[in-house]
Amino acid sequence: MSDAAAKGRPTVQGIDTSGPCPVEYRFAHARNGNRHLTVVFANIFAPDDYGWATGVFNSLRSNILWIRDLFDGQNTYYLCKGMDFSVERSVIGLISKVMTSLGLSPGDVTLWGSSKGGSAALYFGLRYGFRNIVASVPQLRIGTFVRDVYPQVGRHMLGETMPDDNVGVLDAVLPDLLTSGVNPEANIYMVSSPQDEQYSTQVEPFLGLLQRYRNFNFVFSESPFITGHGKVTQRNTPPLLGIAYLLVEGIAPRLGLTRHGYEEPDADKSGIEAYLKSTSVVQESFAAPVVTLPEARAVLPPEAVRFAGYAPGAVRVSIWQNGKYLASAPVGADGGWVWDRGSQWNTGEHMVRLFAVDPNGYQSERTDVRFTVARYVTVRT
Known part of the structure; x- marks a missing residue:
């Protein structure tokens, strides 16, 4: 076990060897005594095979357990290598x-992940009775997906020839859990999008099974900023x-079932711009202050x-310099003003x-004054 540098949050890095496969992890203690554990599974291409480990959870108050998906040099969906499910047994171990060491129960745990990590969160959450499951753009037909999209991962999980029988077994692990209705009290939160090329084959066919869960929540994101699977999360x-x-x-x-994401990046802004211009603190009709001293470029x-x-x-x-407020000079009835810093520059x-600022608080346009200060300058009188 060793301390690992984290972006803003101290973590401990370790390896659990009590199961058949060594499992690498990172752990961050809860803030302010929070009694909750968030378990984070990694997506494919996650840095160092740890998901959501870039500082995004820095302010989350719970204990956090990041689990690395790297077993014999390759990803496994935290399930198997060569159809040997000892990986799964080691991960749940x-x-x-960790949960027991914290004195927590499955009801105090959230399983979290996106894409591959979302599949793992859904699988472990349902099978092992954890209360909260957050899965963004998961794959629910895992065998077909790894065979067709990531064959290197597929060969590692399914066997070198990726036989159809093995593909069928992995394709069934999640749908079978949903069909059985296991862990009916789970709070399930899923995110997907019609712009995700995987939606029609990996999510949509299983929505009916998911909707049997009393607290199944589906965020259907229809944003113009989503251009593919990787942009949904x-x-x-x-x-x-x-x-x-x-x-x-x-x-x-x-x-429940929600839709969102109706941004308009090319929306006409002329109306709001006209309003802002007419009510802006900076008024074009209010002249900028005139500076007579120091003269421009004076030394x-x-x-x-x-x-x-x-x-x-x-x-x-x-009066400001480099974004720092220096002073305010009162303006006389005749419009004149003077200011002396009272110390050397x-x-x-x-x-x-x-x-300039008028009686209503409106500001004028800005005036910039440039000058140079030098020690040996003769001032003419």
């Missing part, structure tokens, strides 16, 4: 030990995290920098930005 990360934050607090939302000694000018209609002139080039 790890989850059970990316587009839906905010709502997925919203679900996660509720689950770790013991709140299981009931969303001045550190102690002789003085600002002056006029801003008719304004009550003050606001650093040598070098300076750019100061000013704007």
